[in-house]
Amino acid sequence: MLTARALADHFDRVTVIERDCFPVGPVPRKGVPQSRHLHVMMKRGRLILEQFFPGLQDAMVAAGVPVLDMAGDAAWLTPAGWGLRFPSDLTMLASTRDFLDWNVRRRLAGFAGVGFLQEVQVTRLLPNAEGSGVAGVAIHFRNPAGGDDPQDCSLHADLVVDASGRGSRAPHWLASLGYAPPAETVINGFLGYASRLYQPPTGFKADWKCLYIQAAPPNRTRGGLLFPVEGGRWLVTLSGGGRDYPPTDEAGFVEFARSLASPLLYDAIKDAAPLSPIHSYRATENRLRHYERLPRWPDNFMVLGDAACAFNPVYGQGMTIVALGVKKLDEILRMRNEASRTDGRLAGVGLAGIARRFQQEVAKVNIAPWLLATGEDFRYRETVGGSPTLATRLMHRYMDQVVRLSTENREVRRQFMEIFHMLKPPSAMFHPLVLRRVAGQAWRLMTWPKGTVSPTPTVAGAGRATVGNT
Numbered sequence: 001m002l003t004a005r006a007l008a009d010h011f012d013r014v015t016v017i018e019r020d021c022f023p024v025g026p027v028p029r030k031g032v033p034q035s036r037h038l039h040v041m042m043k044r045g046r047l048i049l050e051q052f053f054p055g056l057q058d059a060m061v062a063a064g065v066p067v068l069d070m071a072g073d074a075a076w077l078t079p080a081g082w083g084l085r086f087p088s089d090l091t092m093l094a095s096t097r098d099f100l101d102w103n104v105r106r107r108l109a110g111f112a113g114v115g116f117l118q119e120v121q122v123t124r125l126l127p128n129a130e131g132s133g134v135a136g137v138a139i140h141f142r143n144p145a146g147g148d149d150p151q152d153c154s155l156h157a158d159l160v161v162d163a164s165g166r167g168s169r170a171p172h173w174l175a176s177l178g179y180a181p182p183a184e185t186v187i188n189g190f191l192g193y194a195s196r197l198y199q200p201p202t203g204f205k206a207d208w209k210c211l212y213i214q215a216a217p218p219n220r221t222r223g224g225l226l227f228p229v230e231g232g233r234w235l236v237t238l239s240g241g242g243r244d245y246p247p248t249d250e251a252g253f254v255e256f257a258r259s260l261a262s263p264l265l266y267d268a269i270k271d272a273a274p275l276s277p278i279h280s281y282r283a284t285e286n287r288l289r290h291y292e293r294l295p296r297w298p299d300n301f302m303v304l305g306d307a308a309c310a311f312n313p314v315y316g317q318g319m320t321i322v323a324l325g326v327k328k329l330d331e332i333l334r335m336r337n338e339a340s341r342t343d344g345r346l347a348g349v350g351l352a353g354i355a356r357r358f359q360q361e362v363a364k365v366n367i368a369p370w371l372l373a374t375g376e377d378f379r380y381r382e383t384v385g386g387s388p389t390l391a392t393r394l395m396h397r398y399m400d401q402v403v404r405l406s407t408e409n410r411e412v413r414r415q416f417m418e419i420f421h422m423l424k425p426p427s428a429m430f431h432p433l434v435l436r437r438v439a440g441q442a443w444r445l446m447t448w449p450k451g452t453v454s455p456t457p458t459v460a461g462a463g464r465a466t467v468g469n470t
Contacts, residue, residue, distance in 0.1 A: 001104050002323060003163045003304065004114055005052045006330040010337070011158065013113045017139060021118050026102035034313060035097040036279040037195040038225055038237040043090055044422035045320030048327050053107045057093055060103055064230045065095040068210055071417050075208035077262050079216035080404035084413040090421055094210065094227045096235060117155075119143045122164075125173045125301065126154055133299025133355070134160050134177075159351060161302045161329075163322075166283065168307035170291075179296055182289040187385040189377030191314050192245035192282035194253060195237040197229075198272040211268070213260045217241055217379040223314075224257060224265045236269055239314050242382040248278040284312045285385075286374050292363035297356040304329065308359075309366040311373045320422055321369050325362045332358055368426050401438045402429060412437055 007014045020031040028035045041049065050057055061067055068074065071088035093100075108114055119142045128135040136156035162170045171181040215223035221244040225237045238246035238256050246256045257266040287310045291303055304325040311317050336354055375395060378388040388396070406413040412434055418424045428434075 001101070001108050002049070002052060002326045003161055003329070005108055005111065006326050006333075007159070007161070008111045008114050009330065010333045011113070013115065015155065015157070016108075016114070016116045017120050017122055017137070017155075018116060018118050019121050019142070021143075022105065022116070023102075026096065026099040028098055032097065032101065033283075034281055035101070036276070037097075037193060037281055037313070038227055038235050038316075039097040039100070039319060040092060040227075040316040041100075041323075042316070042320040042421040043092065045323040046091075046093065048320075048323040049104075052326075053104065056103060056107055060093060060095060060099070060230075063099075063103075064232070065093050065099070066209065066228045066230075068092045068094050068227075070421070071413070073209035074212055075210070075264065076212040076214065078214055078403050078407060079220070080400070081407040083406055084408060084410055086410055086413070088414070088417070090417050094229055096229050099230050122169070122173075123152070124176055125160065125298075126156070127177055127298075128300070133352075134301040136160065157300075159300050159302070159355075161304065162307045163305045165306040166287070166310045168303065170303050170307060171289065174298070177298065179298065180294055182291045182294055185288045185290070185385070186285055187374040187377055187383065188285035189241050189312065189380040189383040190243045190282075191239060191241040191284045191312055191377070191380075192243075192280065193237050193239040193284075193314060194246040194248050194256075194278050194280045195235060196253070196278045197275040198234040198236055198269055199275055200232070200234055200268075201271045201273075204268070204272075206268070211265050213262050213265055215239065215241060216261070217376075218381045220261055221380065222246075222256065222260055224260050226265055226268060233275060234269070234272065236265070241314075241377075242380040245280070245282060248280045250274075250278070253278050281313075284314060286310065286312050286370065286377065288366070288370055290363075291359045297359060299352050299355055302329070302355050302358050304358075304362055308362060309370060311369060312377055315373050315376065317369045317373060317422075321366065324365050324422070328361050328365055329358060332361065369422075372426065398438065399429070401441055402434060405434075405437050405441060409437060 001016065004014050004016045018031065020029045023029055046057065068091060069088055070090045070092050072085055075085070076083040109116070117139070121140045121142060122137045123140050124138045125134045126136040126138060127133070136154055137160055139153060139155050141151050162168055175181050209228060211224070211226040213224045215221055221241045223239045227235050229235045238253065240246050240256075247253055254266070254270065257269060260266065289303070289308055291297070291308060305322040306318065309321070311321065332354060336351070374386070375388070375392050377383050378392055379396065402412065402416060406416045415424070415428060415431060415434055419426055419428055
């Protein structure tokens with residue numbers, strides 16, 4: 001939907017083709033299988049969302065969506081100990097995915113020229129007369145309204161954008177037009193997660209608003225998150241890597257929470273009232289389709305988001321990376337407008353070559369988050385699809401020192417959080433202020449007196465919670 005919003009600035013009409021029938025309210029739907037699980041929009045993603053939908057986030061806050069300071073409100077247990085907490089502007093909206101989608105969809109529907117085709121499936125791409133590109137799509141109405149409506153028809157367009165997610169059929173569509181399918185890189189750490197909604201216990205008090213108990217593979221494969229969401233509820237997600245999947249039965253879910261490295265999450269939910277069933281999700285492999293490497297690419301067809309590069313959702317990058325891809329699309333279209341000196345509206349004749357350029361540019365956007373996600377997955381012994389390079393292993397050792405520093409040094413923690421929120425590139429982790437401290441810490445560890453035990457972070461006491469009647 002964010003893609004459609006960006007395209008609305010450049011085309012007279014934008015049609016969103018959706019396999020589902022949109023629900024009336026903010027409830028789950030089949031086309032978004034992960035919607036019952038925790039989703040986060042990093043600060044960078046929030047800024048892009050606000051650019052395209054001004055006022056959306058204020059409206060969501062007014063409707064009861066909590067605003068979280070991720071440096072101050074979150075008790076985050078890193079593999080090296082509790083992350084240092086301090087007030088910041090690194091804020092995040094804590095809503096369910098369904099509530100976010102519903103609000104975005106309502107805003108998008110208000111834009112002139114944007115229309116929706118629901119319960120419709122794209123079956124193939126239509127070639128243009130010259131054979132150099134795409135002229136539209138063939139579609140199938142899954143539930144046609146009225147006996148006279150055709151079940152299959154063609155929809156012509158100046159530009160087709162595939163934002164259909166992990167289940168994208170773009171490789172098959174391209175093959176049917178005579179294009180080579182893209183090479184794929186798949187890295188699978190066999191992570192899975194299970195989630196449910198809770199009503200917080202009456203009188204619950206804590207010095208945190210949200211919890212993140214991070215896994216520390218290869219030895220500690222389990223993690224958990226607790227976030228407040230709209231309606232005064234908690235959304236709790238438990239995760240496990242290396243096939244150590246969290247169970248979906250009542251007793252197993254609670255026991256898994258009890259097994260985490262900190263008791264805080266278990267202590268919070270043990271007396272909380274469940275508001276939903278336990279939902280599981282295990283399709284978390286990182287999948288990169290190398291469209292940018294193809295020797296030939298059709299004009300007027302683009303692929304972005306999970307359809308091009310899908311990340312392990314456990315790391316929370318997905319929605320922000322999609323937003324960055326949409327921003328790149330908008331930038332490329334605006335530059336083409338300026339070069340063509342048009343009035344801001346594009347037609348097929350002005351799009352020659354632009355699709356190939358977009359695939360090359362969005363591939364650059366995906367490089368850094370891909371390396372971060374797969375680098376973390378390589379910490380699990382069970383990961384398949386590749387093996388960590390020497391550079392990856394060295395990066396692991398360096399990042400371990402950075403994370404350790406983030407438990408005691410505010411400047412390092414701030415730098416780490418700004419990279420986490422994609423406000424700075426990963427290269428900022430090698431800023432001189434970080435490098436100096438990492439080198440100093442490494443020296444201290446090397447010179448630690450023999451026969452003594454180096455200090456290890458404590459888990460207890462970094463976050464507190466109580467339950468009582470008020």
